[in-house]
Amino acid sequence: MRVLMYCAAHTERLVTKHEIAQVCNASENHLAQVINQLAQLGFLHTQRGRNGGLELARPASEIVIGDVFRHLEQPVPLAECFADVDNTCPLTEACRLRDLLTKAANSFYETLDPITLDALVCDNVPLLDIIAPQAKCSGRVSVAARAKGTDSALVINEGIH
Known part of the structure; x- marks a missing residue:
């Protein structure tokens, strides 16, 4: 990321x-x-x-953050029962934890999907001050650059603060 x-x-x-x-x-x-x-x-x-x-x-x-994580974070088994080949757990058929962990993982990606x-x-001034004090984003001037008196104002993104 x-x-x-x-x-x-x-x-x-x-x-x-x-x-x-x-x-x-x-x-x-x-x-x-x-x-x-x-x-x-x-x-x-x-x-x-x-x-x-x-x-x-x-x-x-x-670029949707949920898509990036789905591709980069290859399906890593959260527990042995998630591994199709190496699963030797005798509790798999009766275990409720597997379903809960699956739901939790799905919720994680669903949270990232709209971002x-x-x-x-x-418009993430603290981030831009670290990685690009004079940066432009998607052709728009960053708030950090505007605060330093360069170029024109940025259309503020209300999605994330």
Whole structure:
């Protein structure tokens, strides 16, 4: 998510793995794997070479956070009974916990489904002050940039505070 949020805050240019690693305190090796996966899933566009970097493959307003988590957080068994192949639990048929955990996981994704990347990043002054003090979001100037006296005002996103 940090990679996507950083790219959403820098829509005016390609960003590099190195700068994301520095700002987000992340390993470049780990970021390389995440970036590759996000590109394969169609969330990022990457460009190799001397002037290369990465950017969002589509507008931040079209990237649904629930979709990102569904793709990135591969179905990890919350308990042994969720593993189809390795399940040796003798309680599976009578256990009510499995159904509760399934409902909880579904609720998690349903909570994220109405949220877009744009809603997480744009007009989030504390975030933009960290990752992009002069950033633009989806072609609109951030509140952080406006507060510093640059460009015009941002249309405020009421979705997330």
